[in-house]
Amino acid sequence: MSELINNREVDVPEQTRRQAMLKEIIKELHAGKSVEEVKARFEEAVGDVTVAEISAMEHSLMTEEGIPVSEVQRLCSVHTAIFKGSIEQIHRSSKPEEQPGHPVHTFKLENREIERLVNFRLDLHATKFQKNDSEELIFKLLEDLSLLLDLDKHYSRKENLLFPYLEKYGIYGPTKVMWGVDDNIRRMIKEAKAALNNYSGNAAEIGVQLEEIIKEVNEMIFKEENILLPMSLDKLTEDEWVKIARESDEIGFCLTAPEQEWIPERAAEPEGAVLGNEEGAAPQEGFIRFETGLLSLHQLETVLNHLPVDLTFIDENDVVRYFSHGKERIFARTKAVIGRTVQNCHPPQSVHVVEKLLEDFKAGLKDAEDFWIAIKDKFIYIRYFAVRDETGRYMGTLEFTQNIAPIRALEGQKRILSE
Template sequence: MSEMINNREKIELTADLRQEKLKEIILELHNGKSVEDVKAKFEEAVGSISVKEISQLEQALMQEGISVSEIQSLCSVHAEVFKGSIEDIHRSEQPEEQPGHPVHTFKLENKEIDKLVNFKIQLHFERFQQDDSKEHALKLVEDLNLLYDVDKHYSRKENLLFPYLEKYGIFGPTQVMWGVDDRIRDSIKKAKQLLTDYNGNKSEVMDTLYFVIREVTEMIFKEEHILFPMALNTLTEDEWIKIANESDEIGYCLTAPEKVWVPKRNEVDEEALSDGYIRFETGLLSIKQLELLLNHLPVDITFIDQNDVVRYFSHGKERIFARTKAVIGRTVQNCHPPRSVHTVEQLLKDFKSGEKDCEDFWIRFKDKYVLIRYFAVRDEEGSYLGTLEFTQNISPIQEITGEKRILSE
């Protein structure tokens, strides 16, 4: 027994010394040492590091008197130093690999964010660098409109995941990461504004875009190698269920969960899930019947809620305008090109103020003549609840002549 106690004391002492060494290394960075010098010392003195130790390290630095803002400025350097040295956390079960689990969804989004930033935006960044034409500036504005969807990714992390970590006394990483998230949001807005009002200040645009690309990429690494493993080793399954259930309210970034996550202990037959019924004032339909009914309508329907967020679209056989599940949870303004956003804004303003209840447009689109109708959705008291978009190809209707009173052969 005494031997076990002595071994435990040795382990605790080793952990304390390790923590001190890590603290010394970060403080050296803080005092101006180069990343390469510190990285070499880190590898020699420490070897590998667990996500738990990174969390403890950031909190220890805060207790030492280093402000959150200073730690945020070192955050990218931390990631560079720790790359390739963070231990894999082995679990007997890996719920984050199950589609619909919040971490699985976060990682799914990170893949799309990475593709957008390091392929599409990087390409347009290089083209703008060579030729700062209006065309190239507009391409980047459209890219940044898409990228600002990252706000939903960060908001779910900050408002759903962080509170649970803080419940377990993990404050350092959450405060540091939230600050970096805000800097990324501000930089995306700044880059978009600089490009929209471009007046030849090319170097400022390039610096801001470079910052966005670098920080978004670094944040993906920090989430997947530090935040998510730490959260998976801390939160209970019940807490993950609550996060998954509340995620729809905030929405998703560039993609959406592949399916609803049902933990093994709660697994039920898929048919049983679809047997739910909805009672309307004029009838009763199963969820399956309602979905099929909406998808069989010869029109496309999209619903935007009172906060301008896309909540639903029908999925018929031949949609006129392409829709993907990634639009669910996005603001409708970010689903339109910059040149038409002002029209969307005015339409919603008129609906919300009560000045209008509907608006119609008709356009030629490929081989179709398309009628697009918008209706303000209001409750019994007249309060605005959202907007219904109704799209239909009216070419076949315009071709109708005479009368038809018998069945087709």
């Protein structure tokens, strides 16, 4: 009669008890109990735990218990170690995610390359470096870390393509926590590179940094493949996966690339068809009359995309409504951000800056704010403008981003045409 039993069904009181137990275990860790103490209790009292329960637990800790994102993030690695041996594996009879080109297949393909890089090359060179801190090994470690920074594309696809869809299903906790850990890994790699570039004989200290990077990268792979991706497969529709696959090229791939385009096993779409009536659907052709002229929709979009700047507009409710799509965008933008609140488009560490800026704009304390940062050979000028109507009512915020390095380099005068 086993075929009549649904082993995944848990009655409501039991589910509530398990959820409460999970929260108590994490709170005990927060209070200072050792991993071994808590792990023994977990295995005895809870048993198998589903991906959904972990997600609900993290969300509840932040929304109901008031534990900050940063604290849940700090505990993330610890509770991952506890859950590692007990996460329920959900088997599916049909697995499009195993087909080359499917976003999940690509994420896992990249993870195998990342594992090879950190667990073989980087680990080997780090071990040798502790015995012989030669210039040759410093160069090899710098090369390894430069390659590893390519995982920024892997993480960016998660943050800018996958997370927006999960948020549409009400899943915020795990995405905020994971984004924070992603940023921490990025920071650690850059700090290790800086330490090697300015090496002063502190081999042991750098060794600790490299060991921590290897550990965190491996733990992130586990979290992705055992929590994030299974949860995403449970929630996202096939059309949503198709959209993610189509937009992935916009950000790029890490250390490898999909072997082929993923084409779902279903009826072919008519040429020029769009998926659903969501963002990305082609607007009806027509004309827009301005106070100073008349443009077709096609002309207007083409003009905006030819501006030598990146434009992004969020409305009065902090929702991203539009971004321009020029040839050389400075920061990655994908169509998945349309309809997403701007707070969820930023890592947890910088959300407070966004909140303060919008608060000042809405209160009428500011009409503009400027930032500028140097990134490699670019000098990025970022400007924010409060958009107000003729009565002064706040309608939203316009972000204006431009690489002004070529402008800053100008000298003298130019009065004739280029040849």
